[in-house]
Amino acid sequence: MLEEFVALDPDTGEPDPEDASDAGRIRFRLTRGQALAFAERSEEIVAAGRPSCTWCGFPMDPDGHPCPRMN
DSSP, rough: OOOOOOBTTTTTBBOOOOTTTTTTTTOOOOHHHHHHHHHHHHHHHHHSOBBBOOOTOOOOTTTBBBOOOOO
């Protein structure tokens, strides 16, 4: 479940533009089991991604990529 809490201006009832203290951040709580499952699934997803270039380490597309180290 995701929840969002927004600070509202008491006069207008609109989001308070002055309260940007958490702008660009997210906070959530996980149990240890959830954190472990999240980490394991994240590793699976990364491992299933595109292979890395031997020369530069950037991900390669199926038809190659313009490697900056081979330029």
